[in-house]
Structures are given as structure tokens and as C-alpha cells.
Amino acid sequence: MVVRGSSSAHRTLAILTTLGSKEAAERGGLGVVEIARRVGREKSQVSRALKTLDAEGFVERDRESMLYRLSWQVFTMAANAGHPRLLAVAPPVLRRLVGVLGERVHLTVLSHDGVLTVLSQGPARTVQAAGWVGRVTPLHTTSSGRALLFDHGDEEVAELLAGSQFASAGPGAPAGTEEFLARLAEARTAGYALAREEFEAGLVGAAAPVRDFRGQVMAALNVSAPANRMGRDLDAAGRVVLSAARQLSQSMAGC
Amino acid sequence: MVVRGSSSAHRTLAILTTLGSKEAAERGGLGVVEIARRVGREKSQVSRALKTLDAEGFVERDRESMLYRLSWQVFTMAANAGHPRLLAVAPPVLRRLVGVLGERVHLTVLSHDGVLTVLSQGPARTVQAAGWVGRVTPLHTTSSGRALLFDHGDEEVAELLAGSQFASAGPGAPAGTEEFLARLAEARTAGYALAREEFEAGLVGAAAPVRDFRGQVMAALNVSAPANRMGRDLDAAGRVVLSAARQLSQSMAGC
DNA sequence: CAAGGGGGTTGCCGAGCGAGCAACAGGGGT
DNA sequence: ACCCCTGTTGCTCGCTCGGCAACCCCCTTG
Known part of the structure; x- marks a missing residue:
């Protein structure tokens, strides 16, 4: 050829x-x-x-x-990219989730070897940290990153992380691929991923995968907030996000 | 060559x-x-x-x-297309405008020979008519269309309208280019454009142009609502939109 | 099982297209 | 006047696609 x-x-x-x-x-x-x-x-x-x-x-x-x-x-074009149906169905779910958690939530997907935010919804009261949509964040320092890799094999994950800079992250970031895989395994058994000050000092997050009708991970639902507001309840937040993600998965399956 | x-x-x-x-x-x-x-x-x-x-x-x-x-x-890519700064600055303005009018507002731009909605914000209470963003609507049956053409010459406008289907619109739609130009002139002197059941029966809208630091029209701010909710106050709504658009223009100029 | 049809990929060859260079046109600076 | 930088255009040869046909694979039909 x-x-x-x-x-x-x-x-x-x-x-x-x-x-x-x-x-x-x-x-x-x-x-x-x-x-x-x-x-x-x-x-x-x-x-x-x-x-x-x-x-x-x-x-x-x-x-x-x-x-x-x-x-x-x-x-x-962007309006018709990826899984447009996801974009149509997700906003109400995000809004409800914001109502429960009171913090900004995001819908993310795997793009290349990074985490791309495709939707973002925050409580109106807070200062608009607009500009997340369209941005790509690292796979290895975000709860979304782990949620999106739930179904990937270890070798695949290692490959995707190959290009990552393990430096220049938050204090809680995994030191290397091995540590990342350990946390990923932990997240898999819990059903949701937590990240404490991995992306940035003082910032914590929780994420859960959204699956299509075949069960494949197609996106992740994610909440992100300052540690002093959500640090203690992070585990509970993870369960709430998981529940919302399941709900979103069902909406997607219903078509 | x-x-x-x-x-x-x-x-x-x-x-x-x-x-x-x-x-x-x-x-x-x-x-x-x-x-x-x-x-x-x-x-x-x-x-x-x-x-x-x-x-x-x-x-x-x-x-x-x-x-x-x-x-x-x-x-x-879309996050970096057009005038990204507009996308960053506009959301708070839109939200305030929604607060005042209680109806869904849009930010639109001229794309090809149609009106492209790039941002949309509605009162949370209403049913989410999501899916406007990324959609293109006709130039000649929308208030946004007229607001975006404020600075165009008549010949230019005629050219842009050449491809328009003057059929298949709302009952109040202009019958042809001439009528459109008349309404456009009217809108110019008022500073804002009104459309009564032009796009669709029972739907009215008001729009005003957003200008960059040089005074060029770069976008339009627009409110759209059922005639029975906003029909009587449409002129007042137009003035409110105009004020918000001026505010947005100033934000854009400040850079 | 054979036959048929539709979707998708690959091999092949010559004609047409583009890579790269160079010249040129403008627009500022000094 | 001069130079430097940006951007466009002319030109030619070598290389890259255009179009066709063959082939693979899967599914359906008889």
C-alpha cells in the first residue's frame, strides 16, 4: 500500500x-x-x-x-461535532447538579490525550470563571481524566500519559504513571474519581463517567471547587456526581 | 495570475x-x-x-x-474562533438582560448570509429551548438580521438577501428586498430592530448591534419571546436591549 | 451455498497541480 | 534614500493526486 x-x-x-x-x-x-x-x-x-x-x-x-x-x-461545525445529542441532553442535568452541590460543574470528554471541557455550568451568584469551555486540561491531574479512563487498559493509559508533564501540577498530583494507575483503580471500584489539589493547590474535584447505550464511556461529569468549601464533603459529592452521571447515561441510552 | x-x-x-x-x-x-x-x-x-x-x-x-x-x-477550535473576547465578556451582560426582560436572549453574528447564534441565555425556569447555539437563521426574518446589517449599504444588503427564500416565513415577514430595506432604515433611526412574527407566527423579537472599538458592527444582542408575553412591550424591550448592547460594546472597546 | 449488492480500501498510471524560488509591491521605521 | 518586513504573484519541473477497477468483507436473498 x-x-x-x-x-x-x-x-x-x-x-x-x-x-x-x-x-x-x-x-x-x-x-x-x-x-x-x-x-x-x-x-x-x-x-x-x-x-x-x-x-x-x-x-x-x-x-x-x-x-x-x-x-x-x-x-x-462545533455544534454538530462529537456527540451533539449529549450537548442537547446534558444542560438540565448539569443545572440540577449545580442546584444540589452549589458549585460549578463541567461536562468533559477525552480529546487527544487531554480532558476537554464541552459544557460548564456554575451557580449564578459566583464570579463567572467563564472560559472553561473549549479548554483542554491534563489527564493526570483531574478527576475527569480518571473518570474518562475507567475502561482503558493499563498499557493504553500509560501510552496516553507518555506525553504528560508530571511536573507543574498541584501538590496532590500523582508522581508518576504507577501512582496514577493506583488511583485510577481506586476510582474504578468506587465508581467515581476524586482529586485533591492535583490540578492546582486549593482545588478539589470529583467526577464520574457518562456511558452511551453500549456502556462505553463517552464523557465525564465533574464538579470542581475550592478545598475549603468542598474538601470535607468530597466523597459525598462524588456519590452525588455519580448519581447524576448515571441519570445522564440513561438519557443518552433512551435514543 | x-x-x-x-x-x-x-x-x-x-x-x-x-x-x-x-x-x-x-x-x-x-x-x-x-x-x-x-x-x-x-x-x-x-x-x-x-x-x-x-x-x-x-x-x-x-x-x-x-x-x-x-x-x-x-x-x-470554536472556542478560539471569531472574536473570542466577545464570548468571554458577553455572558454576564446576557444574564443581566435576562434578569430584566425575563425572556431568552441571544448573541448573534453575521455568518455567510445568515444569522448565527453564538450564545444563548434563558431564564432557568422556562423549558430549555436548547440548541440555538450554532444554528443559523435567515437574515430577513429576524431582528438580529437587521441589527447586523445596520452599516451595510443597500446594494450589499440586496446581494446578501439574493439567496433568501422570502416564502416559508412568519406572517409578518417582509415581502421582498424593498420592504426589508424600509424596515432596516426604520431600525437604523431607532437604534434597534423589532420583528413581529416575521420568523414564525407568534414569535416577536428585538435586537441591537454590538460594535467594536472602531465602531464596526461585530455582533447583535437579541431577545426573542412569544408575542403574547412581549408583544405589547416590544418597543420598550428594544430600548433595553439597545442599552445592554451599548454596554457590551463598551466592554469590547475597553481592550 | 452461490449469487448479488453495497460499503470500504487499495493498486496503478499519466496528467495536472503545487513546492520552492525569486521577483515585486507596499508600508514603516531610521 | 535606504533597509527590513510582510504579503502576493509568475514560473517550471517533479511529484501527487484523479479516476478507474479490482478486491475484501458483510449482509441478504434465493
Whole structure:
């Protein structure tokens, strides 16, 4: 079998990915040369590829600064990505869970080798820590990470963690793959995962897996709060999250 | 100048768009042959292109049904698309507006020749009419549509409306481009746009433009409600929305 | 079991497309 | 005037896909 490089398509997609990065958004867009640098291609190729992307409506260009950025069209696509039904069914469940726990809850999925937050709901009273949605957090320092790996084999998990930086985490973070696997096993028997100051000092969380009609883990429900507010009741919170996750799983199965 | 077709990139992007369509999501994904039919290409090319897209993480495949669908990665991209700052700043404004009006409010942008809803916030009590986000509604039968076209010239507007189906709308919808332009002019002088049963019978709405630091219209704030709840106060609602939109514009300018 | 049909992947070859370079056009700075 | 940086366009050769056909696999039908 001949592996086709499809260099043109690869390059175009690499540009899309680059424009979808956080830094690109923060700068308000990227220029042709800047993108060329990042994807390691000739600026002429990038210039022409961007013209194609523009014609297809994937990117738009600020008339003044000449910078390209992803267009809103990507939003429409996102609404139909992954398991759209999950997005439709989950909000009421999240809201109820917020009502019970009084803390911000998230719906997360496994994306690549990280935890992607796809929905986030907080009590209205708190300061809006908006900006979680679309963000990717590490697998190994979050309760969601463990909940999402419930059904993975140890070797698979080790592979996914290979790229993780075990440094730069909270004080309670697992020291290495072995310790992570131990905590994962513990979480499996409990049915929910707890994380005490693993992601960040002073932050605790609990998570439980959401399963599709076949029983496969497709997402995780997760609550996250300051340790001084939820630290003592974390185990109870875990059970509440588990119950809500089961409920969500049932909603998904009902289709 | 030679226009480069970049047929490979075009095809790849067309596949992405197809997978991002609503029907694709409803079916839970699309197969190779189905996609080939829709984009009008050889199934072999589509098969190979999908392999590339998979390798880049844009799509994923259901192991059992063999169907491809957009991966959650698109979610991450969406968080950085358009004007991400708008997404970060808007939620509190929307929530306040919901508090005042007691009805569902939306943040919309111009996408292609339609109105794309990027944020939606409703009073918790009502039944969640979730699923607005990511949806595209017509330009000519919505208050948002008019608010987004405040600064467009008449010819530009006519061009954008060219593809619109003036049939299949609510009873109050404008009959044609001319009538639309008249209502647009009216909205311009008021500073906000009102729509009475244009999109759908029994549904009214009010919208006002959000402007960036340069004064360019970048989005619209919009409230939508049943006529029997907001019909009489629609003009007042328009003024409230306008005030909120100004506030949002200021937040955007402050950066 | 054979036959048929639909979905999906792979091999193959030549024609057409793009990689890379270079030139050029603008826009600031100094 | 000069340089530096960004971005676009012309051009040519070599390489990559386009299109077809064969093949695999699964399911259904007779």
C-alpha cells in the first residue's frame, strides 16, 4: 500500500489547527508569515492555502491588520461535532447538579490525550470563571481524566500519559504513571474519581463517567471547587456526581 | 495570475463542511460513500481524505458503524474562533438582560448570509429551548438580521438577501428586498430592530448591534419571546436591549 | 451455498497541480 | 534614500493526486 502524503491537505489542516490555537486567538489573528513559521512551510504556499480557506469560509481576514482568524462558521461545525445529542441532553442535568452541590460543574470528554471541557455550568451568584469551555486540561491531574479512563487498559493509559508533564501540577498530583494507575483503580471500584489539589493547590474535584447505550464511556461529569468549601464533603459529592452521571447515561441510552 | 484550484484542499474542506452539517450530526455520522455522494467526488478520494482528517484529529470514526463524524477537537477550535473576547465578556451582560426582560436572549453574528447564534441565555425556569447555539437563521426574518446589517449599504444588503427564500416565513415577514430595506432604515433611526412574527407566527423579537472599538458592527444582542408575553412591550424591550448592547460594546472597546 | 449488492480500501498510471524560488509591491521605521 | 518586513504573484519541473477497477468483507436473498 502506498501512503499518500496529501501534502496540500495536510498543510491546510495544519494551518487550521494553528489558527485554532489559544495564542492565535489572543493575538486577534495571525499573519501569513507568522503562520508559515509555525507550520514550517513557505509563505507563498500559506498565502495561497489561506485564500482557499477564506473562499470556503473557514477563515476571515481583518481588513485593517491583514490578520487571519477562524471564522464563526467553525461555531456551526462545533455544534454538530462529537456527540451533539449529549450537548442537547446534558444542560438540565448539569443545572440540577449545580442546584444540589452549589458549585460549578463541567461536562468533559477525552480529546487527544487531554480532558476537554464541552459544557460548564456554575451557580449564578459566583464570579463567572467563564472560559472553561473549549479548554483542554491534563489527564493526570483531574478527576475527569480518571473518570474518562475507567475502561482503558493499563498499557493504553500509560501510552496516553507518555506525553504528560508530571511536573507543574498541584501538590496532590500523582508522581508518576504507577501512582496514577493506583488511583485510577481506586476510582474504578468506587465508581467515581476524586482529586485533591492535583490540578492546582486549593482545588478539589470529583467526577464520574457518562456511558452511551453500549456502556462505553463517552464523557465525564465533574464538579470542581475550592478545598475549603468542598474538601470535607468530597466523597459525598462524588456519590452525588455519580448519581447524576448515571441519570445522564440513561438519557443518552433512551435514543 | 494563475488561480490555483488546490483541488485536494478544496475537497478536504468540503468534506469537513459536510460532516459539520446538521443532518450528519443527526445520523450520528456519515459513511464514505454517503460523503462521496454529497461532495460529488470519487469514494476512493474521500476515503483517503478522511484518513488524513482522522490523522490530524479533525474527525473520528465509530469503530462499529464505520461512520465518520467531527471530533471534539473542533470544539477547541470554536472556542478560539471569531472574536473570542466577545464570548468571554458577553455572558454576564446576557444574564443581566435576562434578569430584566425575563425572556431568552441571544448573541448573534453575521455568518455567510445568515444569522448565527453564538450564545444563548434563558431564564432557568422556562423549558430549555436548547440548541440555538450554532444554528443559523435567515437574515430577513429576524431582528438580529437587521441589527447586523445596520452599516451595510443597500446594494450589499440586496446581494446578501439574493439567496433568501422570502416564502416559508412568519406572517409578518417582509415581502421582498424593498420592504426589508424600509424596515432596516426604520431600525437604523431607532437604534434597534423589532420583528413581529416575521420568523414564525407568534414569535416577536428585538435586537441591537454590538460594535467594536472602531465602531464596526461585530455582533447583535437579541431577545426573542412569544408575542403574547412581549408583544405589547416590544418597543420598550428594544430600548433595553439597545442599552445592554451599548454596554457590551463598551466592554469590547475597553481592550 | 452461490449469487448479488453495497460499503470500504487499495493498486496503478499519466496528467495536472503545487513546492520552492525569486521577483515585486507596499508600508514603516531610521 | 535606504533597509527590513510582510504579503502576493509568475514560473517550471517533479511529484501527487484523479479516476478507474479490482478486491475484501458483510449482509441478504434465493
